[in-house]
Amino acid sequence: MWPQGAIFVALPHLGPILVWLLAPRQMSGWCDSLRKLPWCPPHKVLLLMWTAIYSVIGYASYLVWKDLGGGFGRPLALPLGLYAVQLAISWTALILFFAAHAPGLALLPLLLLYGLVVSTALTWHPINKLAALLLLPYLAWLTVTASIAYRLWRDSLCPEHQPQPMGKKSD
Numbered sequence: 001m002w003p004q005g006a007i008f009v010a011l012p013h014l015g016p017i018l019v020w021l022l023a024p025r026q027m028s029g030w031c032d033s034l035r036k037l038p039w040c041p042p043h044k045v046l047l048l049m050w051t052a053i054y055s056v057i058g059y060a061s062y063l064v065w066k067d068l069g070g071g072f073g074r075p076l077a078l079p080l081g082l083y084a085v086q087l088a089i090s091w092t093a094l095i096l097f098f099a100a101h102a103p104g105l106a107l108l109p110l111l112l113l114y115g116l117v118v119s120t121a122l123t124w125h126p127i128n129k130l131a132a133l134l135l136l137p138y139l140a141w142l143t144v145t146a147s148i149a150y151r152l153w154r155d156s157l158c159p160e161h162q163p164q165p166m167g168k169k170s171d
Helices: 004-022 024-036 043-067 074-099 103-124 129-133 136-157
Strands: none
Touching: 004 043, 004 074, 043 074, 043 129, 043 136, 074 103, 074 136, 103 129, 103 136
């Protein structure tokens, strides 16, 4: 597995590193405000989950690459091409959500990712069943992330939907 496997596991982390480099100081304060949603995990859990997800999908892509003979031949074009597009769109969603603080805009690539991840899993399944199954936690996490983005976007458009402190009544 070494060094190709390590490269495949590390590659998906380039996007989050870019986001952190673009907006390190803006992220922590803004992410703390996400706690307005009682069901939203803390910022550190969000980071830990994205790290785990990116590592898992990186490993899954390595399994597909290895099972197709390695290299960069024609058989790899569709399975790893879908994966590359998926990564680029995932990184775009992270930039829109964390760096641009635009959860409404981040919803578009997040929803597009559902289709891409399912397509990638269906493409990978005949090649390596484990690799396809390793994409399922990613789909679950996309559900959580899209829910958070939707809720933040909705609350920014309709402040009356925001949770009110106990004892206060909205007009």
